[in-house]
Amino acid sequence: MTRAGAPRDHGGGLDAAAARWGGTRSDWLDLSTGINPVPYPLPDLPAGAWTALPDAAATARLEAAARRFWAVPESAGLVLAPGASALIVRLPDIAPPGPVRIPGPTYNEHAAAFRLAGRTLTEAPAPVTVLVHPNNPDGRLRSAADLGPGLTVVDESFCDTDPGRSLIAATARPGTLILKSFGKFWGLAGLRLGAAIAHPETLADLAERLGPWPVSGPALAIGAAALSDIPWAESTRARLAADAARLDRLMAGRGARPLGGTPLFRLYETGDAAAWQDRLARHRIWSRIFPWSRGWLRLGLPAPAGWPRLEDALA
Template identity: 35%
Template structure:
């Protein structure tokens, strides 16, 4: 243990749970190399194909974009007539979409990805964070659901979400679904339910394909919203390099199928490991597992001091989220750290 324990009360405006460089700086005496379990990103990324010189040397043309969008529609199970827009990272769409609408009441199913509430508040909307679908107000024009939810992996019956979308449409509202973690199990996706009026669905390319640094996402939904978003983005919002890589990855059916199977297996292995150490499992997706523990801040710090970075949530004390280790060495290192934590906890109990 470090000679002097640091305070884990972090400045929310400065702290982002997935910022490995922050951890490396704050825990500078930790033994490296760092094992980053803080993100819900596939640790076995899609292999970068050879990139044409043209992708680097000139602006992307309409043909490249249309090829990528067609591949994305097929991968996500959207109809040919569905409206789709590519964005340079889903985060940007989360920030832009609230500014496309007049100020209204927005209900957000929480706890979830905090940037949704922050973005709608910054755009001047009245935001309510609710804990279940039954709490949705009749005054709410927009409802935000992350599905599967981040950080707990919670999902809902598709029929309930479809009914909610229809109810909101009847009062000129909109259901917005963030499906950043749905690509490992498309059975929970509502892309096939998209109509002229909704829902609006956000997709992240980087998580499933393990290429978050490419900064690419997609929005599918009502034509007016998609057109407004595309106009707000302006031309060449997505790079030609991103388009070329994504078009190949989205069409690689063999890699996609094998990766879905391997991620599901790894997620089950992670849940089993955490249960063996007595953790209270809140939920999981195929890319992460979330636990609740009274001493979450202490465990977070214990792991960081050993160069293992998981995801904590300053606004949700007690929650820790673990991404998937990659190599067998990573699994063994993580297991050894949990063994050390358990022994230390047992020693304290016996004192």
């Protein structure tokens, strides 16, 4: 999250946590991110996925699966990338000139990318608007009425838990660019796979800026399999929703007030988030706090084996 002048902070950072509270990475239960703790099961990969340059047929299979899964309008284009972050840093290159509106607090890499490009951030309507939908960390949802007058970038990295709320239909016309992240919902953040979806006029030369073979052969094959596995996606949505409700009940029973979030992470008002983080860290459980809020604590979902450990730490 970021506001003007605030440092860039993220989840993760287990090495620093272990240096302060002890243990090794393998000792820790990392709840500081919003990554699905039960990842998509990796399919068998052909040897060529590792040894050959990614071919056009593998790219086409992934693009077709992505279009079906995300219901991409026929008139919209799709650009694959090695993670959503690789797209975020290139957005200033294709965005119209002028100030940029990024309602916050929200994911801080968007503001960082535009600042590095020399852009001014503003709270007023601007030629470029960036919305995170659902928002990170509070889960706020947007609608088509929130799209700005110029280019609107909509980061839907956490929207695959609730596809009915996607604003993907707006990409049928110029002016809206949707970002998708594969790592969150499918739990494979290390695979590095993302997509930008927009009318071809809006995408401009984004694909050229990424260069040839931006997505690895294994990522192409795994992504195509995962995006085609609709039963897995449906059962995963149900499990995540149930686990998010379970986490809310657990935290509310310990005195924290649920503020929202998504089925992949939950946000709580604790009064003293640093004290809560310290308490959990002494049990080798890592959480997320924010430099601009004294009370907000964000928790991802534990894997099934991690629930007793979290419950014991909060007892």
